[in-house]
Amino acid sequence: MPLPSGHLIIQAYDRIVLVQVTKDRLLEMPVITAIGAELIDLLERHAKPSIILDLSQVAYLSSAMVGKLIALYKGVVGAKGRLAVAGVRADLMPLFKITQIDKLIRFYPDAQQVILEYKRKPL
Amino acid sequence: MTTRRQVQTTTRRRKLQASQELSISAGEPPTGRFRLMMRHGDWQPIGEVVLRHRCPSRLDVKQQAMDLFADACVERGWVRDEDRSWLVLCLDEAITNAMLHGNEGDPRLDVEIALAADAKRWQIAISDQGQGFTMASVPDPDNPDSLLLEHGRGIRLMRAWLGSLTYWRRGATVVLSRRIAAPS
Numbered sequence: 001m002p003l004p005s006g007h008l009i010i011q012a013y014d015r016i017v018l019v020q021v022t023k024d025r026l027l028e029m030p031v032i033t034a035i036g037a038e039l040i041d042l043l044e045r046h047a048k049p050s051i052i053l054d055l056s057q058v059a060y061l062s063s064a065m066v067g068k069l070i071a072l073y074k075g076v077v078g079a080k081g082r083l084a085v086a087g088v089r090a091d092l093m094p095l096f097k098i099t100q101i102d103k104l105i106r107f108y109p110d111a112q113q114v115i116l117e118y119k120r121k122p123l
Numbered sequence: 124m125t126t127r128r129q130v131q132t133t134t135r136r137r138k139l140q141a142s143q144e145l146s147i148s149a150g151e152p153p154t155g156r157f158r159l160m161m162r163h164g165d166w167q168p169i170g171e172v173v174l175r176h177r178c179p180s181r182l183d184v185k186q187q188a189m190d191l192f193a194d195a196c197v198e199r200g201w202v203r204d205e206d207r208s209w210l211v212l213c214l215d216e217a218i219t220n221a222m223l224h225g226n227e228g229d230p231r232l233d234v235e236i237a238l239a240a241d242a243k244r245w246q247i248a249i250s251d252q253g254q255g256f257t258m259a260s261v262p263d264p265d266n267p268d269s270l271l272l273e274h275g276r277g278i279r280l281m282r283a284w285l286g287s288l289t290y291w292r293r294g295a296t297v298v299l300s301r302r303i304a305a306p307s
Binding site: 027028029030059061062063064066067068070071074091094095098099100103104 | 283
């Protein structure tokens, strides 16, 4: 189990796992590596997880972090879970469209909306 | 009258020119005017070099370099303040590539960054001490099979905002360029 990166707040309710990213700049490689490892570790600790990644506090994000999101997505699919990203700032959204992540992962305006949807439609 | 020899020379010259301007199959960029090229030789600045910075290939000094060049462009009005995050993103991608791929993370090797401009465009050249690369090693971001790759999206990100992205010295220097922002 990796050491906590200190940049994530993780709360789990049943199989719903809310992950809030508290760092605003996801550019430095050690930060990205630590967050990536912590996200993948979620798959070890939660069976068929319904993960919500709350990026509302993120202002900058590099392609390396996008790669970690892809790795998480692949892990979630392998674990027969689901993944949603919530709260992305309007000026960051083009980044997800350019990298075509929006074709893989569903985006929501806020985490609460995803929690309600996950509760309505449990896996 | 054009001789057979002249035709052959022209054909050779055109083929050479084409090989110097290798465009990756990247679809139509958002601006419709984006160019990505691999050129031979050394980069020549388009105008006066207004800022130069050299740093070791250490990620802990990357932020300082990024802020230095982002501030220089925004303060001169070459990049709008609201576009600063795009510039930071492009600098991050290019400097990280130079440090980790070009110089293979060796802190004894330096990355040199220079900012130049003419009346219409600014350029930021980022040079490493590595051997460069070939375009064939860059994943085609428009290939559907690339969608699940965990790397290779940096160029796609940069091209979304830049006017051109040109590689010199077999890829060991990358030049980011864009039109100077119109006064708001």
